[in-house]
Amino acid sequence: MAPMLRITIMEEHDVATIRLEGKLVGPWVEELERCWNTAMTGWRNSQLLVDLNMVTFVDASGRALLTKMHNAGAKLMGRGILTTYILEQIGHCQAD
Amino acid sequence: MRPTGLLESELFGHERGAFTGAISQKIGRLELADRGTMFLDEVGDIPLELQPKLLRVLQDQEFERLGSTRTIRVNVRLIAATNRDLGKSVAERQFRSDLFYRLNVFPIRMPPLRERHKDIPLLVRYFVQKFARRMNKQIETIPTEPMNALINWSWPGNVRELENFLERSVILTDGSVLRVPLAELQPEAESSAATDSTLEAADREHIIRLLRETRGTISGANGAAAKLGLKRTTLQSKMQKLGISREDYIL
Structure with missing residues (x-):
């Protein structure tokens, strides 16, 4: 069984936040995409924030989804040496 | 590694009174994993005497709990891991070849x-x-x-x-x-002992491979000594030093 990922969705003052806790890997990537797509339909005018502060690992497919979300206008935030590195990489991806 | 009895009981389970201290019935891991997947770590360390029982599960999907005569059938997908060179363990007769081939259906090598x-x-x-x-x-x-x-x-x-x-x-x-x-x-200074043991392992593997090819024949034009470019006596003395017996390769 894949390690768990908790996805919490909140909306406040025109900012919608998807908070992730755990490992963004394997089947959870698809689950996050599903949540994102569902939520996007109701949040057309909101800024989307993806909170990765409690994420412990992101695999290649997770990175690809975060890149897609970033390119679609989502703001990604997180701390920790691995998470910030991944976010930097995603930033570079967009610049390329 | 657990002592053989404990490991056997852990894998196959036991009946109450099967051995001293078996105060209740215990369902083994294999039974618990029925219709599922079981991960068996360090499979190379399983004692020789337990290997036929594991082979029977893999081959015939059946076993008995310790202290029981009732045969239990299971359908388990087994994923096994080891840090040992099982081929070498087979050559050294520390691991059963039939179990090795049964486990080696889809090997995945994890590089160091x-x-x-x-x-x-x-x-x-x-x-x-x-x-x-x-x-x-x-x-x-x-x-x-x-x-x-x-x-x-x-x-x-x-x-x-x-x-x-x-x-x-x-x-x-x-x-x-x-x-x-x-x-x-600090940069690794390879110890001569380590180098020796690596060379020894390579020598050993090479000799065993040729003995298998030649079915234990050492002398003659098609013998292992000729293939290695060594005198028969030199190869024999090397084999003795490495603890290799030609009888193990005669078919």
Whole structure:
């Protein structure tokens, strides 16, 4: 069984936040995409924030989804040496 | 590794009174994993006397609990791992060849860390973040020099060694820059003992392979000695030194 990922969705003052806790890997990537797509339909005018502060690992497919979300206008935030590195990489991806 | 009896009971289960201390019935792991997947770590360490019982499960999907005559049938997908060279263990008669071939249906070789240097930076960041969170520290930077030292180290203990080393580094770190005890990562001076043992292992493997090919024939134009370019007596003395017996390869 894949390690768990908790996805919490909140909306406040025109900012919608998807908070992730755990490992963004394997089947959870698809689950996050599903949540994102569902939520996007109701949040057309909101800024989307993806909170990765409690994420412990992101695999290649997770990175690809975060890149897609970033390119679609989502703001990604997180701390920790691995998470910030991944976010930097995603930033570079967009610049390329 | 658990003592054989304990391991047997853990895998196959036991009936009440099957042995001293068996105060109740116990369902074994194989039974619990029925219609599922079971991961068997360090399969190369399973005692020889237990191997036929495991082979029977793999081959015929059946076994008996310790102290029982009732045959239990299971359908289990087995994933087994080992850090040993099982082929070598088979050659040394420490592992049954029939079990080895039964397990070796879809082998996946996990290369040692020293063969995948590119993975090291990601693993370093992963472990540093993990330990920093656990110890409530904010580490933001790993300087280039220590990172390069980590990448270039041979990590004989593989990921476990890297993980423990980084835990130590995080403990030693006070500020936001990871403090790596670089003195521990001095370039490896390969000991002559290690080299000898590697050469010996290679020699051994080569001789055994040729003995298999020649079905234990040493002398003559098609014998192992000729194929190795050695005199018969030289090969015989080498085999004696390495503990190889030609009788094991005569079919």
